Amino acid sequence: MKLSTGLRVALGLVQLAPWVDAAPSSASESTLSTLSSAPSSAPPVSSVFTSVASTPSSAVSSAVPITSSPSLSTLSSGVSSVPASTVTSAVSSVVSSAASSLASSSALTSLSTIASISNSLTSASASSLTSVNASLSTSSVVASTGSPTFNTGTGTETGIITIPIAPVSFTPFPVPSDSPISGVFVETDPSSPPSPEQAPALGGPVPDFGKAWSAAHSKARAKVAQLSLEQKVNLTTGVGWEGGRCVGNIPTVGDFPGLCLEDSPLGVRDTDFVTAFPTGITAAATWNRTLIRLRGLFMGQEHKAKGVNVALGPMMNMGRIAQGGRNWEGFGADPFLSGEAAYETILGMQSGGIQACAKHYINNEQEHKRTQESSNVDDRTQHEIYAHPFMRSVQAGVASIMCSYNLVNDTYACDNNKTLNDILKREFGFQGYVMSDWSAQHDTMSAVAGLDMTMPGDITFNSGTSWFGQNLTDFVLNGTIAASRVDDMATRILASWYLLKQDSASYPTVNFNAFFPLDESTNEHVDVQDDHFTVVREIGAAGAVLLKNDGVLPLVKPRSIVVVGNDSGPSVYGPNGFSDRGGDDGILAMGWGSGTAQFPYLIDPLSAIQTRAIKDHTSVSWWRSNWELPGVASVVQQQSAAIVFVNADSGEDYITVDGNEGDRKNLTLWGNADQLITTVANNNNNTIVVAHSVGPAIVEAWIEHPNVTALIWAGVPGQEAGNSIVDVLYGDYNPSGRLPYTIAKSPSDYSAQLITGGGPNDILSIPYTEGLLIDYRHFDANNIEPRFEFGFGLSYTEFQYFNLKTSTVPQSDSDSAALEKAWAAGKATPIAEGSTTAAWLHRPLVKVTFQVQNTGGVAGSEIPQLYIHHPASAGEPPSVLKGFTDVRLAKGQTKTVTLALSRYDLSIWDTVAQGWVKPSGKITFSVGASSRDFRLSGTIPV
Ligand code: BGC
Numbered sequence: 001m002k003l004s005t006g007l008r009v010a011l012g013l014v015q016l017a018p019w020v021d022a023a024p025s026s027a028s029e030s031t032l033s034t035l036s037s038a039p040s041s042a043p044p045v046s047s048v049f050t051s052v053a054s055t056p057s058s059a060v061s062s063a064v065p066i067t068s069s070p071s072l073s074t075l076s077s078g079v080s081s082v083p084a085s086t087v088t089s090a091v092s093s094v095v096s097s098a099a100s101s102l103a104s105s106s107a108l109t110s111l112s113t114i115a116s117i118s119n120s121l122t123s124a125s126a127s128s129l130t131s132v133n134a135s136l137s138t139s140s141v142v143a144s145t146g147s148p149t150f151n152t153g154t155g156t157e158t159g160i161i162t163i164p165i166a167p168v169s170f171t172p173f174p175v176p177s178d179s180p181i182s183g184v185f186v187e188t189d190p191s192s193p194p195s196p197e198q199a200p201a202l203g204g205p206v207p208d209f210g211k212a213w214s215a216a217h218s219k220a221r222a223k224v225a226q227l228s229l230e231q232k233v234n235l236t237t238g239v240g241w242e243g244g245r246c247v248g249n250i251p252t253v254g255d256f257p258g259l260c261l262e263d264s265p266l267g268v269r270d271t272d273f274v275t276a277f278p279t280g281i282t283a284a285a286t287w288n289r290t291l292i293r294l295r296g297l298f299m300g301q302e303h304k305a306k307g308v309n310v311a312l313g314p315m316m317n318m319g320r321i322a323q324g325g326r327n328w329e330g331f332g333a334d335p336f337l338s339g340e341a342a343y344e345t346i347l348g349m350q351s352g353g354i355q356a357c358a359k360h361y362i363n364n365e366q367e368h369k370r371t372q373e374s375s376n377v378d379d380r381t382q383h384e385i386y387a388h389p390f391m392r393s394v395q396a397g398v399a400s401i402m403c404s405y406n407l408v409n410d411t412y413a414c415d416n417n418k419t420l421n422d423i424l425k426r427e428f429g430f431q432g433y434v435m436s437d438w439s440a441q442h443d444t445m446s447a448v449a450g451l452d453m454t455m456p457g458d459i460t461f462n463s464g465t466s467w468f469g470q471n472l473t474d475f476v477l478n479g480t481i482a483a484s485r486v487d488d489m490a491t492r493i494l495a496s497w498y499l500l501k502q503d504s505a506s507y508p509t510v511n512f513n514a515f516f517p518l519d520e521s522t523n524e525h526v527d528v529q530d531d532h533f534t535v536v537r538e539i540g541a542a543g544a545v546l547l548k549n550d551g552v553l554p555l556v557k558p559r560s561i562v563v564v565g566n567d568s569g570p571s572v573y574g575p576n577g578f579s580d581r582g583g584d585d586g587i588l589a590m591g592w593g594s595g596t597a598q599f600p601y602l603i604d605p606l607s608a609i610q611t612r613a614i615k616d617h618t619s620v621s622w623w624r625s626n627w628e629l630p631g632v633a634s635v636v637q638q639q640s641a642a643i644v645f646v647n648a649d650s651g652e653d654y655i656t657v658d659g660n661e662g663d664r665k666n667l668t669l670w671g672n673a674d675q676l677i678t679t680v681a682n683n684n685n686n687t688i689v690v691a692h693s694v695g696p697a698i699v700e701a702w703i704e705h706p707n708v709t710a711l712i713w714a715g716v717p718g719q720e721a722g723n724s725i726v727d728v729l730y731g732d733y734n735p736s737g738r739l740p741y742t743i744a745k746s747p748s749d750y751s752a753q754l755i756t757g758g759g760p761n762d763i764l765s766i767p768y769t770e771g772l773l774i775d776y777r778h779f780d781a782n783n784i785e786p787r788f789e790f791g792f793g794l795s796y797t798e799f800q801y802f803n804l805k806t807s808t809v810p811q812s813d814s815d816s817a818a819l820e821k822a823w824a825a826g827k828a829t830p831i832a833e834g835s836t837t838a839a840w841l842h843r844p845l846v847k848v849t850f851q852v853q854n855t856g857g858v859a860g861s862e863i864p865q866l867y868i869h870h871p872a873s874a875g876e877p878p879s880v881l882k883g884f885t886d887v888r889l890a891k892g893q894t895k896t897v898t899l900a901l902s903r904y905d906l907s908i909w910d911t912v913a914q915g916w917v918k919p920s921g922k923i924t925f926s927v928g929a930s931s932r933d934f935r936l937s938g939t940i941p942v
Pocket of ligand 1 (some may be wrong): 247261312359437440594
């Protein structure tokens with residue numbers, strides 16, 4: 001199927017060419033083409049500019065209503081006059097696409113003039129954007145600190161621009177091997193993915209969802225052929241904010257029952273009797289594929305049992321900025337770790353029957369002005385860092401992807417031909433659909449840029465208007481958008497539904513009401529929790545990172561414990577007392593915003609410690625106030641151990657907590673924590689600190705205090721928080737968590753900082769000038785000593801590494817022999833659909849084996865990590881994570897570990913050739929216990 005032959009626009013000089021389609025591809029299209037009142041082309045762009053300039057912002061949002069009635073007869077009147085708003089949107093998108101295509105050639109500086117036009121066109125709708133969920137909570141106040149750069153919006157564009165929007169065709173992904181090789185490429189269905197132990201990174205086969213997608217697409221195509229244009233459009237258009245029982249809803253279309261889309265990446269949001277799973281950042285800190293997979297599976301099962309079709313997660317923003325408000329929803333500051341976690345989460349969720357939604361695509365790295373900031377990213381950084389976890393999501397067969405609020409290189413992410421059509425659909429061969437983040441769409445032409453579904457459907461909440469709906473129908477009827485594009489959108493949406501077998505008659509119907517949880521007629525209060533709390537407890541323990549231990553942990557029958565700090569006990573308002581968890585006065589077990597769920601209960605550390613203490617006759621006292629320091633100084637004296645619980649919280653921008661507008665306003669621990677810890681340490685020589693933190697925090701004020709004997713970075717662990725930490729404190733779970741980010745000595749040591757400021761109509765410019773050097777890559781490249789490096793974490797036992805071997809894996813796939821040879825000769829991978837996800841590029845090429853022995857006194861798990869070091873000429877950071885696993889070892893036991901590297905793992909992105917290329921020169925690697933604790937090293941034998 002073809003999208004179009006292309007679009008040429010001479011800004012201000014020639015007409016906006018209609019989308020030309022070779023021939024109507026279905027009966028309904030040919031019927032529609034007979035509607036005589038449809039204009040043959042859109043108005044001249046020159047006149048559009050005039051009208052845009054004088055269009056008040058109110059007119060921008062006065063688009064025609066969401067399509068409600070699929071009656072063809074109502075359409076002819078709709079097309080006779082195209083509203084100003086639709087014209088605005090068309091031009092905005094075209095300019096955006098121009099900016100985007102230029103951006104792809106890395107000519108970022110030349111973007112400024114186009115950017116200014118794009119911005120002036122889009123700023124009206126941006127400023128009229130209602131902050132999502134704002135109706136549910138308090139709105140934030142814009143801070144004006146820092147000195148950011150702004151696009152002024154005063155530039156003009158005079159040249160003629162040709163906009164090459166390439167046709168996007170749709171072949172199965174990954175391009176299946178003609179002759180599947182047992183153990184190398186395996187045909188996979190979402191319901192039966194290969195196990196975590198069989199991950200390609202561990203030498204396992206590359207799963208091939210090609211056949212499953214192609215079967216789902218055939219069913220979807222057959223169904224779409226029976227639908228009218230309006231019905232197809234209705235599949236792409238949410239019913240509007242609060243228009244259904246879920247946070248997003250696609251209406252019933254014929255016998256298709258519609259879709260329920262529901263948050264969040266850590267459980268089912270807005271309903272009861274669900275599990276509040278550990279956050280993404282804590283799951284990532286386990287570095288344990290099996291636990292991450294299980295978490296995904298259980299979340300998928302719970303969503304399905306509530307009648308949800310699409311679960312809005314996982315989330316893979318990169319933690320580029322340590323203060324980023326939503327970092328805790330994601331998997332940390334390294335693309336490989338984040339990619340593996342996304343892959344396992346999605347395989348798990350989808351095997352539970354739910355459509356996963358990989359979000360937020362892409363570069364949504366800070367909350368401040370998230371709808372009005374342009375993340376300006378070079379093409380190589382985009383491919384190697386930010387797009388990678390989404391590539392892995394596509395490899396996991398992800399059904400949907402959510403485009404983000406921000407602009408990317410001066411084009412809105414949901415309007416971005418480069419990131420949506422080029423990278424996601426062409427390079428990655430993504431077969432599912434792209435939905436907008438809530439109100440992140442800015443025009444109808446975004447359909448052409450690759451957006452398939454608008455959420456929640458209305459332009460602003462409850463406006464009764466939509467950029468799709470009637471507008472999309474009109475754009476097809478007036479020839480602006482190809483009918484085949486709408487077919488493609490509808491097909492992708494239905495194919496994902498078929499892929500997950502949600503057409504089954506036994507698929508549960510929605511049995512809760514996200515907006516009215518107390519309405520008895522729409523809430524069945526179905527208990528979907530099963531015994532999932534067991535994996536919550538285990539992940540909470542496995543994701544706790546032991547950062548310091550002067551031999552005081554694990555606790556052995558302590559005579560007395562004093563538990564200190566607010567974070568040790570429950571909130572005075574209960575576990576769900578703050579709407580969307582937007583408050584912090586007790587144990588921190590998730591951040592705030594839409595990425596949350598209701599706690600069914602929340603075990604706090606103090607209760608769990610007391611329960612455990614009974615066994616040993618340990619006396620337990622406590623002091624919960626963080627501010628009354630003289631009192632704490634006295635109560636901690638003469639106790640065998642003083643355990644201080646502190647935290648740091650953050651969340652989504654629509655809630656402000658203690659001056660933190662989503663993003664953290666600084667990197668210190670909250671609630672007077674530094675003074676509290678110091679006071680305790682000054683009065684008790686066995687001060688154990690436990691930090692529940694959404695991300696890195698600066699610990700310099702006390703980390704070297706001689707009485708601070710231990711530090712556990714306990715993440716944000718979900719409903720079993722207290723039990724999980726007790727398991728670690730007492731050694732029932734030997735800690736094996738590793739930092740998924742770097743903890744610096746000073747905030748300024750990080751390579752990228754939060755950008756604040758900006759007026760209501762500004763588009764904040766966020767240059768990703770650090771390129772590939774985020775987190776540990778920057779510390780390594782610039783010899784900056786971190787406090788605790790990425791990948792670091794202690795155990796109660798010790799591990800030795802030895803006997804390193806490398807080998808190449810024999811390859812015998814005649815279909816890809818030529819491609820493999822070209823790659824070995826240093827040629828870039830070809831530009832083709834699915835070229836980045838092609839199985840040959842990802843099959844194991846090099847195997848690295850070594851042995852790990854538990855040389856300490858107790859059983860435990862080690863997390864061996866593999867970092868590659870490219871030749872200097874490649875321009876890569878000194879060390880780049882490309883492998884890890886978890887190895888469970890009894891005392892004294894030795895195991896052989898195998899990690900595999902693919903051609904993709906060894907490649908870098910060639911911005912000129914637009915392909916993956918093996919850098920010339922010697923690639924070496926190290927294996928070890930962190931990004932700085934290398935135990936073995938070798939050379940890649942290719
Ligand atoms: C968030 C998404 C979320 C959506 C629906 C948006 O504000 O950015 O992550 O899925 O709301 O609640």
